[in-house]
Amino acid sequence: MHVKITDILRKHQLSITESRKKILSLFWETGNALAHGDIEQKSSDEFDRVTIYRTLQTFVEKGIIHTIPTSDNSVRYALCKDECAAGHHHDDHVHFICDDCGTTYCIDEVSVPKVKLPKGFKAAQTDLVISGTCNKCEQ
Amino acid sequence: MHVKITDILRKHQLSITESRKKILSLFWETGNALAHGDIEQKSSDEFDRVTIYRTLQTFVEKGIIHTIPTSDNSVRYALCKDECAAGHHHDDHVHFICDDCGTTYCIDEVSVPKVKLPKGFKAAQTDLVISGTCNKCEQ
DNA sequence: TACAACAATGCAACTTTGTTGCAAAATATT
DNA sequence: AATATTTTGCAACAAAGTTGCATTGTTGTA
Numbered sequence: 001m002h003v004k005i006t007d008i009l010r011k012h013q014l015s016i017t018e019s020r021k022k023i024l025s026l027f028w029e030t031g032n033a034l035a036h037g038d039i040e041q042k043s044s045d046e047f048d049r050v051t052i053y054r055t056l057q058t059f060v061e062k063g064i065i066h067t068i069p070t071s072d073n074s075v076r077y078a079l080c081k082d083e084c085a086a087g088h089h090h091d092d093h094v095h096f097i098c099d100d101c102g103t104t105y106c107i108d109e110v111s112v113p114k115v116k117l118p119k120g121f122k123a124a125q126t127d128l129v130i131s132g133t134c135n136k137c138e139q
Numbered sequence: 140m141h142v143k144i145t146d147i148l149r150k151h152q153l154s155i156t157e158s159r160k161k162i163l164s165l166f167w168e169t170g171n172a173l174a175h176g177d178i179e180q181k182s183s184d185e186f187d188r189v190t191i192y193r194t195l196q197t198f199v200e201k202g203i204i205h206t207i208p209t210s211d212n213s214v215r216y217a218l219c220k221d222e223c224a225a226g227h228h229h230d231d232h233v234h235f236i237c238d239d240c241g242t243t244y245c246i247d248e249v250s251v252p253k254v255k256l257p258k259g260f261k262a263a264q265t266d267l268v269i270s271g272t273c274n275k276c277e278q
Numbered sequence: 279t280a281c282a283a284c285a286a287t288g289c290a291a292c293t294t295t296g297t298t299g300c301a302a303a304a305t306a307t308t
Numbered sequence: 309a310a311t312a313t314t315t316t317g318c319a320a321c322a323a324a325g326t327t328g329c330a331t332t333g334t335t336g337t338a
Contacts, residue, residue: 015305017315036295048317053296055315069208069268073295073324096260107260113252115267120274121235121246128254129208129266135259154334156286175324187288192325194286212296212324 004028012062019047023055024064033068033078033095033104068095068104069127076104092126098134105134143167151201158186162194163203172207172217172234172243207234207243208266215243231265237273244273 005024006016014020026042027034034042039052056077059065068076078095094107112128144163145155153159165181166173173181178191195216198204207215217234233246251267 015314017305019316049295050297050318051316067210069210069266071206071208071214071266073212073214075210075212094254094256096256099263107257109257110254112267113254115233115249115252115269117233117235117269118246118248118274120277121269122272122277123269124238124271125269127208127210127266127268127270128251129268130254130256130260130262130264131266132263133261135257138259138261154285156333158287188324189289189326190287197286 008064012064014058014062019043019051019055020058022046023052024059027065027077027079033076033106035074035076037074068097069129070097078104078106081108095127095129096134097129097131098137099131100133100137103134103136147203151203153197153201158182158190158194159197161185162191163198166204166216166218172215172245174213174215176213207236208268209236210270217243217245220247234266234268235273236268236270237276238270239272239276242273242275 005021005028008024009016009020022043023039026039036052036056039056040049043052056065060067060077063080065077066080068078070076076097092112094110094112096105096107097103098105107130112126115123115126117123144160144167147163148155148159161182162178165178175191175195178195179188182191195204199206199216202219204216205219207217209215215236231251233249233251235244235246236242237244246269251265254262254265256262
């Protein structure tokens with residue numbers, strides 16, 4: 001498992017550091033999306049806040065993680081699929097945010113439908129974010 | 140025009156105040172979505188920052204405006220259609236954010252396609268946000 | 279129209295979130 | 309193992325958002 005993580009970093013031409021390994025493994029273990037705050041809590045003062053900001057930024061630029069827009073001023077991040085390359089994200093799956101527990105899922109099974117835009121509008125990225133109740137909070 | 144604005148406030152059982160009239164008319168005049176910062180600038184020290192926060196919050200609760208999720212930690216707000224009621228928003232149109240000029244459009248012509256979710260997931264709200272280049276920034 | 283009841287505003291103080299520059303430490307390269 | 313490069317932590321700051329409370333403004337009623 002640990003080997004896998006350093007491989008990912010190497011693959012994206014990033015030097016192997018403690019913080020990058022730790023933060024990347026957090027995403028790996030959690031499975032779901034994480035906000036900056038989540039990472040700060042889970043790494044519990046292991047790293048400086050600034051380091052987390054910069055690491056996330058680097059990961060996004062390199063195509064290791066992608067952002068998920070939200071309406072509550074807490075952008076979330078999730079692991080990209082292999083197809084993602086630096087600068088060009090291909091995350092055409094749906095994201096689901098649970099109103100109860102706050103967990104953010106990547107619904108890989110469902111892909112974002114293509115949308116026709118009015119003349120002159122050119123789409124670069126499309127995000128479909130659904131909020132509601134997840135399968136754990138549902139009774 | 141001014142009559143219309145007070146009517147909207149009255150219709151949602153809100154008392155008519157200067158700040159509410161001003162902020163609501165800003166949305167009306169602009170047509171596009173506005174972030175908190177935009178409103179702060181456009182009302183140029185006419186009101187306290189706190190008042191703007193609270194006014195926006197009230198408008199969302201009452202169903203006068205709705206939020207548009209973004210990936211840059213600057214939630215935007217736009218006028219709801221008539222069908223929106225307090226607590227229940229029905230904004231099933233697409234939102235477009237221009238990467239160049241930052242303008243956020245409500246693309247009313249296009250409606251959000253329905254999506255099948257895995258078992259146990261119940262959707263309350265669906266947001267389709269597209270970013271790219273708008274028809275003004277396109278040459 | 280004036281008055282009482284209520285709601286909204288402004289202010290101050292504070293918390294949280296995000297940013298920048300620079301010296302120290304860690305990583306990579308030879 | 310030694311040097312060049314990158315990353316980190318610290319400090320200081322800027323921006324964004326929140327809360328309590330006294331003051332002001334709004335509404336409904338007499």
